[in-house]
Amino acid sequence: MSICEVLAVLYEGVMNVDPGNPQKEDRDWLVLSKGHCGPALYSALAYKGYFDIELLNTLNQNGTSLPSHCDRLKTPGIDLSTGSLGQGISLGIGAALGNKMKGLDNYVYIIIGDGELQEGQVWEGIQFAAHRKLDNMILIVDCNKRQLDGYTNDICSTFDLGVKFSAFGFEVQKADGKDCGDIYRALMDSKQISKSIGKPTVVLLDTQKGQGCSFAEIASFNHYMVVTEAMAEEAICEVERRLQKALEKEQTDIEKEGQGR
Amino acid sequence: MTRNNNVLIDFQPDKTDMRVHYCNALIEEAGRNDKILVIDVDTSSSMGTKPFYKEYPDRAINCGIMEAHAAGMAAGLSATGYVPYLHAFGTFASRRVYDQLFLSCAYQDLNVKIIGADAGVAATSNGGTHMPFEDMGIIRNIPGMIVFEPADAVMLPYAVRYMAETYGNFYMRYVRRKTMRIYDEKAEFSIGKANVLREGNSIAIIACGIMVYESLRAAQMLAEEGINAMVIDMHTIKPIDSQAVIDAAKCCGAIVTAENHNIVNGLGSAVSEVVCENFPIPLERVGVNDTFGEVGTQDYLMEKYGLTARDICIKAKKAIGRRRGM
Numbered sequence: 001m002s003i004c005e006v007l008a009v010l011y012e013g014v015m016n017v018d019p020g021n022p023q024k025e026d027r028d029w030l031v032l033s034k035g036h037c038g039p040a041l042y043s044a045l046a047y048k049g050y051f052d053i054e055l056l057n058t059l060n061q062n063g064t065s066l067p068s069h070c071d072r073l074k075t076p077g078i079d080l081s082t083g084s085l086g087q088g089i090s091l092g093i094g095a096a097l098g099n100k101m102k103g104l105d106n107y108v109y110i111i112i113g114d115g116e117l118q119e120g121q122v123w124e125g126i127q128f129a130a131h132r133k134l135d136n137m138i139l140i141v142d143c144n145k146r147q148l149d150g151y152t153n154d155i156c157s158t159f160d161l162g163v164k165f166s167a168f169g170f171e172v173q174k175a176d177g178k179d180c181g182d183i184y185r186a187l188m189d190s191k192q193i194s195k196s197i198g199k200p201t202v203v204l205l206d207t208q209k210g211q212g213c214s215f216a217e218i219a220s221f222n223h224y225m226v227v228t229e230a231m232a233e234e235a236i237c238e239v240e241r242r243l244q245k246a247l248e249k250e251q252t253d254i255e256k257e258g259q260g261r
Numbered sequence: 262m263t264r265n266n267n268v269l270i271d272f273q274p275d276k277t278d279m280r281v282h283y284c285n286a287l288i289e290e291a292g293r294n295d296k297i298l299v300i301d302v303d304t305s306s307s308m309g310t311k312p313f314y315k316e317y318p319d320r321a322i323n324c325g326i327m328e329a330h331a332a333g334m335a336a337g338l339s340a341t342g343y344v345p346y347l348h349a350f351g352t353f354a355s356r357r358v359y360d361q362l363f364l365s366c367a368y369q370d371l372n373v374k375i376i377g378a379d380a381g382v383a384a385t386s387n388g389g390t391h392m393p394f395e396d397m398g399i400i401r402n403i404p405g406m407i408v409f410e411p412a413d414a415v416m417l418p419y420a421v422r423y424m425a426e427t428y429g430n431f432y433m434r435y436v437r438r439k440t441m442r443i444y445d446e447k448a449e450f451s452i453g454k455a456n457v458l459r460e461g462n463s464i465a466i467i468a469c470g471i472m473v474y475e476s477l478r479a480a481q482m483l484a485e486e487g488i489n490a491m492v493i494d495m496h497t498i499k500p501i502d503s504q505a506v507i508d509a510a511k512c513c514g515a516i517v518t519a520e521n522h523n524i525v526n527g528l529g530s531a532v533s534e535v536v537c538e539n540f541p542i543p544l545e546r547v548g549v550n551d552t553f554g555e556v557g558t559q560d561y562l563m564e565k566y567g568l569t570a571r572d573i574c575i576k577a578k579k580a581i582g583r584r585r586g587m
Contacts, residue, residue, distance in 0.1 A: 031337075072369050080340060081369035084360055090330045091365055094337020101319070102341060121361075124330035131325075 001216060002144040002177060002207035003037055003111055007044040009183045010109060014191075019049035022076050028106050029079045029095050033088025034113040034142065035069040042066050042075065050077035086119025088112065089139070093129050096137035107191060108137045115147030117158050123168070130169030135194040138187065139170070139202040142177065144209040148223040161204055170202045177207030214238060267448035268458045272441050272474060275414050280309030280378070280437040286418035287346060288316050290425045297425060298322065298338060298345040302331045308348040308378055309437060328353050332361035332373070339372040344425055350384070351377030351393030351434050355400055366430045367403045374424045375400075375432045380410060380470055381521035382562035383436040384554060392554025393434065398526030400432045401499040407431045409452060409497040412473040415444035416496065423452050434470070441474040443494070453497045455505035461491035464577045465509035468519035469495050469528050472547070472568065476519050479573035490577065498531050506535040515580035516544045519573050524548035543583035545576035 011017065015028040032041050039059055046053045051065075058064040065074045069083030080095065082088040092110035099106055116122065129137060141161065145152055152158055162172045171193055175186035183205065190201040209223075210216030213235045216225060227235070275282075291297040291313070299305075299313045299321040314321040324331040328349055335345040347354065354377035355362075366373045377396050384392040401408045407429060411417050417435065424431045443458070450456065458473070459480050468476040473494045480490040491513055493505060510516060516536060518529035529546030536544050549566045563569050 080337065081364070084364045086329075087333050087361060087365050090333025090361070091337040091340070093330075094334035094339075095341055096337075097322075097334065098338045098341025098343050101343070121327075121329040121333065124324075124327035125334070128324055128327065128330055128334070 001040065001213060002209050002211045003034075003142050003205075004040050004043070004212065005177060005180050005207075006111065006140060006142070006183050006205060007040055009180050009187065011044045011048045013184055014187050015109065016106065017048070017077075019045075019077065022050060026104050026106050029092070029099070029108040031080050031082065031088045031092035031095065031108065031110045032070050033082055033092065033110055034085065034116055035082030035088060037111070038066070038068055038070045038075075041070060041078070045075070045077040048077070051075075085113070085116045086121040089122050089125040092137060093125050093134065096129070096134050097132065100134065100136050106136065109140060110137060111140045111142060113147070114141055114143045114145065114158050114161070115152050115155075117141070117161070118152075118156050126165070126168045126170065129200045133198045134200045135198050137200050138190045138194065139200065141202060141204050142207055143204055144177075144207045144211070146209040146222070165202045165204075169199065171197060171199045173201060173203045175203055175205055177205035178211060212239065212242070267445045268477075269442060269445055272443070272477070275439045275442045277414070278309065278438050279414055279417060279435055279440055282414040282417050283376075283421065283435070283437075284309050284312050286421040288313055289418070290421055291317055291320065294344065294425050295320075296342055296344045298343050300324065300331055300335050300338075300345050300347045302326055302328050302347075302349050302353070304348050304350070307350075307437070308376070310348055328357050329361050332358040332375070333365040335373045336361070336365040336369070336371045339366075344372060344374065346374045346376055346424070348376045348378065350379050350387070350391050351381075351396045352384075352391050354378075355393060355396035355432065359399060362400065362406070362430070362432075363403050367405050370405070371430065372428050373430050375430070377432060377434045378437040380434040380436050381549070382554070382557075382559050382566065382568065383438065383471065383521070385559055385562065386556050388556035389554040394523040394549045394552075394554060395526075396432070396434055397498055397520075397522055397528070398530070401526070401531065403430075405430065406499060407452065407497065408434075408499040410434045410470040411496055412470060412494050413440055413443040415442070415446060415448050416450050419450045420452070423450075427452075436471060440471060443473055443477070450496070453500050453502060455502040456494040456496070457491065457505070458494055459490065459492040461489040462512055463489045463515075464581055465491040465493060465513040465516045466519060466573060466577065467493045467495045467506065467509065467516060467528070467532050469498060470521050472519035472521050472573075475563075475568065475570045476573055478570035479519075479577065482570060482574050483577060488577065488581070495528060495532070498528050501531045501535060503535045503539070506532050507539050510536055510540040510542045514542050515577075515584040516542065517547060517573055517576045517580055518544070519547040519568075521568060522548055523551055525551050543580045545580045547573050547576050
C-alpha cells in the first residue's frame with residue numbers, strides 16, 4: 001500500500017505507456033522488484049486500462065491472471081516477473097542496458113523495498129549500474145521502514161541510504177511518498193538529472209507501510225492482514241473522505257487563483 | 262536417435278582448447294546474429310572469450326565478480342530482444358545462481374544461454390570448490406531448461422548455433438581445455454536426439470561429455486572379450502531422447518550410463534527414469550558416487566572417482582550378469 005501514490009504518479013503523469021499496446025518498443029518499463037506488491041500495481045494497470053477493472057476481484061483466485069506476485073506471462077502490462085526479492089533490480093538493469101544499446105530514448109523504473117535492500121544481489125546491481133552510467137534507469141526505494149517480521153532497523157538496519165547510494169555512484173533524490181506532487185517533482189527531476197549528468201538516479205521515497213489506511217498503518221503486524229468486510233468499508237470511506245477533502249482544497253485553490261487575477 | 266557413421270576410428274586429442282573453438286564459433290554466429298551478447302563475470306580470460314571482446318566490443322559485457330546480478334541482467338537483456346551467452350565456471354553458472362536461473366530466466370520464459378565450463382573432473386587443480394558434479398542435476402530440475410554437454414569440438418559450434426537459433430534457456434556444460442576428438446567434420450547433430458556411435462547388442466553404454474571417449478574405449482576392450490557394446494552419445498540430458506533409451510534397452514537388454522557428474526540426478530538418473538517407466542532392464546551407473554571433488558590431474562581424478570573405460574567395463578559385465586540372472 002505504500003507504493004500506491006508513486007504508481008498513480010508514474011502511470012498517470014510520468015511513464016510513456018500504451019495500454020492498447022503493452023509491448024510497444026519505445027515504452028517506459030516498470031519493474032516491481034518487490035513483487036509481492038502486485039495487487040497495488042494491478043489496480044494501477046486496471047485504472048490505466050490494461051484490463052477490465054472487474055478482473056481485480058479475481059486476485060489470487062484459482063486460475064487467475066492476477067497472482068500475488070507479478071507475472072509477465074499472465075498479466076498485461078507486467079514487463080518482468082518478480083517475487084524472489086533482490087532479483088528485480090538486475091532484471092530492470094538488463095532491460096535498461098538493452099534499451100540503451102538499441103538506441104531507445106525510454107526509461108526503466110524499478111521499485112524496490114527498503115527491506116529488500118538487505119539482499120546482496122541488489123548491491124551487485126547498483127554497483128554495475130553506476131559503473132555503466134545507466135542514465136535511463138530510475139530506482140525508486142519504497143522506504144516504509146518495515147518488513148515482514150517487523151521494523152527494518154530492528155532486524156537489520158539499512159543505515160543512511162542517501163550516503164550509501166551516493167558512495168555507490170548514484171544521484172540521490174528524496175520525496176514524500178504520501179505527496180503525489182512531491183513524487184512527481186522528484187521523478188521529473190530524476191529524469192532530467194540522470195541524462196544531464198550521465199548517472200543513474202535513486203529516489204528515496206519516505207512512505208509508511210499500510211499507507212492511507214489507518215488501521216493498517218497502526219497495526220503491529222501489517223505485512224499481510226485479514227481484512228473483514230467492515231474493515232474494507234472503513235478503508236474505502238477513509239479514502240473517499242480524503243478524496244473529498246482534496247477535491248474541496250483544489251476547488252478552494254482554483255477560486256483563490258481566480259480572485260487573485 | 263541419429264545413427265552416426267561419422268565417428269573417428271583413430272581417436273586423437275584435439276590440438277586446440279575447446280574454449281578457442283567455442284569463442285570462434287560464437288564470433289562466427291555473432292556475425293550472422295547482431296543480437297548475440299557475451300556476458301562474463303571476470304571470466305573472459307579463463308573462458309577464452311577475449312577475442313569476442315576485440316571483435317564486438319559493444320556486445321561484450323564483463324560484469325565483474327557478480328554471478329547473481331549477471332544472470333538476472335542477462336534475463337533482462339533478453340527481454341529486450343538480445344541473446345546473451347553468460348559464462349562462468351560450472352559451479353557458479355549453476356548452483357550459485359540457481360534461483361536466478363529458475364525465476365529470472367526460466368519461470369518467465371526468457372532467452373538466456375548459460376555456459377558452465379570445467380565440467381566435473383576437468384576443474385583439476387581448482388579442486389572441490391570449483392568441481393561441478395551437480396550442475397546438470399540441479400538444472401534439469403528447472404522446467405523448460407535444456408541441458409546438454411557436447412563431447413568434442415565438432416559438436417561445439419553446432420551447439421552454439423543451435424542455442425542462437427532456438428528461443429529458450431539453455432545450460433551447456435563443457436570442458437574448456439583440450440578433449441579427445443570423437444566426430445569427424447561431417448558429423449551431424451540434433452539437440453535432444455542421441456547419437457549412436459557404435460552398434461552392438463550385448464550392452465548399451467550411454468554417455469555424455471568426456472565419458473563418450475571412455476565409453477568407446479570400453480567398447481573396444483569389451484569387444485576383445487566377445488562382448489558387443491552399443492555406444493550412445495546422449496549429449497542432451499534434458500529433454501532426454503527417451504526413444505533412443507527404449508530402443509537401446511530393447512536391443513541390448515542391459516545398460517550402463519557413464520557421466521562425469523554425480524550419479525544422483527544426472528545422466529544415469531535420467532536414463533533410469535526412462536528405463537523404469539518403459540522397459541525395465543538391468544542398469545548400472547558409472548559416475549561420481551555422491552561425493553565432493555578435490556584437486557588433482559584429470560587422469561588421477563578419473564581413476565579416483567571411477568570414471569575410466571575400465572570402470573565402464575566392470576559395470577557393463579555386472580549389468581550383463583544381472584540380465585542373465587533375470
